[in-house]
Amino acid sequence: MKKKQKIITLMIAISLLTGCPSKNSVNHNNDYYVKDTNAFNILISQYANNIEQIWGPKEVVIAGPKDYVQYEDNLKTRVHINFVSGVITFETLSDTPLDNLKEAIVSTLLMSEPVDIIRHDKISQDLSQEPFLYNQVLDQERQPIRWNGRASSFADYVLSNNLMQRESGSHQITYVEIKLVPNHINQRARKFLPLITKASNRYFIDERLILAIIEAESAFNPYAVSRTDALGLMQVQQHTAGRDIFKLRGKSGEPSRKFLLDPRNNVDMGTAYLSLLKTKYLAGINNPISLRYAMIVSYNGGAGNVLRIFSNDRNEAINIINSMTPQQVYQRLVTSHVSQESRNYLIKVSKILDNK
Template structure:
């Protein structure tokens, strides 16, 4: 039934995404004259950050937050965690997707309850399109379009929160009845804790069902695999980010997987911006297109379909190089060894002998999730 409703790892795609200097286009190869936010020839409103700029952005955010909250209470966004700061970094919203909890807090000295109310309202009504929200600054959130949390949170009257007036009333209720305080290094934090509905994960899955269905059909990749990857990578959190520079639902890194998809699949120059990858449609398309590349280019010599399936999943996390290094240091010999083994032997090797411990756990986790989605 879940399937009917339905669509970083720190080393995500960092090994497997190298490609020849002049790669052959392998899908939909007509040059595109309109690439939206990814037109890198002068019509782009967004900037592609260099690695140094990206790291500097994270460091700046960390410094600003620690000035207000102290070292012990520094918190930043992650793959399964949304964190957004407001009001000179004195106020923050934190959504723990794994545990279904929302925390809105402030260390503001002046009018903390009014500050907290505004932050609660912005959190409850934040847009479903993450490209509209700047996670790396204290800018306010534009409250337009369908709220991302619609259906994932109920107010004190057990109603969905779609409009500003209802968000305002619920914020008043929370501050009047649920306000808590906590002593910090730098003063006192005022906060409220909001429980998400029991099926909040299914609510998010439902939001992306059409996008996953379309991408699966477009690239001939199983829907349940895409669902399993999204659940593993982000718990269906479209705001997901990682220190490795991965963005969005499928945790795509622009300069590796993103570049491969642009060059090999889309026939576009350059790499996608973070705004492009924060868009759920673009992110799911790009992540699924990368599976197409793994299947038809990097791992095309793998003969057994089940072995190829295992190898693709492992390569999405630890790279094609990591998959081959599990079997031999020489890539050609590794491919020969891989093809001589039975799928269960390949699975054992990838979950016990892969050079990276995270990749060993990743394959097992994705396959377990895939079974869940296949039977729903």
């Protein structure tokens, strides 16, 4: 099988223009934000149209907060990792499906950790580093995959035993699926735990809360992107949270997308924003549990929307929150917040916290 460098076409295109929904903070420089987001949506629409022309109208798959998607071979072969279901799907329209699928399987199993990809805009296997999917996929002998020989052997095994075909319009798609290990989310979380612990200690934010936020936002997918302009593990927005943290640090402008796609920067910035919510936007809430509920919802939908549930006057809103029990605050947030997404977000993150 010939070796070639895998250019992460879709991920890089999106990383140059966007991220995923933390929706964190108030609106800043709204005209720029709208223009930038519109440009991204145009790019995605053009890319989706190219995919549709090749794969058909019902076969457009693009990356998202919890989905890694990569196209190769002039868009005729693709890899889709669903970080929630824990399934990797390899599909091709190629006339030589076995060759194309094997190459996709091997290179995906050996793909580098995110920092290498961000630095070089390509997969360049560093022999001193474990592959990103190490311990998340086990081969036919129930062994983790680190080297080319084991990856190639496993690819042959999968193609010999699990090869499938399906029809989609006029296309015949050849594909295989590989399941991640049952605890794949925890395996990914372990990779980033040192970064999370460091940020927790730096900003005095509960490590469990950071972990729960990341699981809810991206399922520990460091490549996470979305059309709502947020990026990385903690789905940090450039124009809102990113701008706020830069301003707090005496910097002008906002972080670049490449900067935010580095997990080290992303966890640091996302946790810094949680600290900003805690010490500035929501300062004055006395009960730590009530404060945590307010921080969670504010991370998703902004602190202003949280406080307005209780009063249009900030000080009065804080006083009302302090007069309530944490359970009363929780119930008000999950029943009265203007955004259904934010209401569901609090429920989801709270359930994750309960299980940690």
